[in-house]
Amino acid sequence: MQDKEFLETIVKELVDKPEDVVVEREIDERGVLLTLKVNPEEMGKIIGKQGQTARSLRTLLRIVGNKNNSYVNLKVYEPEKEGRAPRAEKSTSESSDVDDLKL
Numbered sequence: 001m002q003d004k005e006f007l008e009t010i011v012k013e014l015v016d017k018p019e020d021v022v023v024e025r026e027i028d029e030r031g032v033l034l035t036l037k038v039n040p041e042e043m044g045k046i047i048g049k050q051g052q053t054a055r056s057l058r059t060l061l062r063i064v065g066n067k068n069n070s071y072v073n074l075k076v077y078e079p080e081k082e083g084r085a086p087r088a089e090k091s092t093s094e095s096s097d098v099d100d101l102k103l
Contacts, residue, residue, distance in 0.1 A: 003064050003072045007034055010057065015042045031071030034061065040079055047076065 004025045012018035020039040025032060038046055047054045058074045065072030 002068060003032060003061055003070075004034060006064050007036065007057065007061060007074070010060070011036060011038065011046065014045050014053070015039065017042065031073065032065065033073050033075060035075045035077055037077040043076075043078065 004023050008021060008023050011021050011023075015021060015038055017039045020037075020042075022037040024035040024037070026035070027033075036046065045053070046057075048056075054074070054076055061072040061074055
C-alpha cells in the first residue's frame with residue numbers, strides 16, 4: 001500500500017483541490033494498477049505538457065514498485081467532458097498515404 005499513499009501524497013501537493021483526489025488500487029496477474037481520479041478542471045496539472053508530469057509519476061511509481069518487488073502502473077481516469085468530441089482514431093487514409101510513399 002506504500003505505492004497508493006505515495007501517489008496520493010504527491011498528487012495532493014500538485015492540485016488546488018486535494019479533497020477531490022481519489023486513488024484506487026487493484027492487483028492482478030500483471031501487478032498493481034493505480035487509477036487516479038482528480039477534479040476534471042485539474043487534469044492538465046496531472047498530465048502536464050506533452051504528458052511529462054504523468055510520465056514522471058509513472059517513473060516514480062515504478063521505482064517504488066521495484067523496492068517492493070512489484071510492478072506498478074498508473075492509469076489517469078479521464079471522464080469525457082460534455083461537448084468535447086471523443087479522441088479521434090487515426091484514419092486509414094493517413095496510413096495509406098504513408099504506405100504510398102514507401103517504395
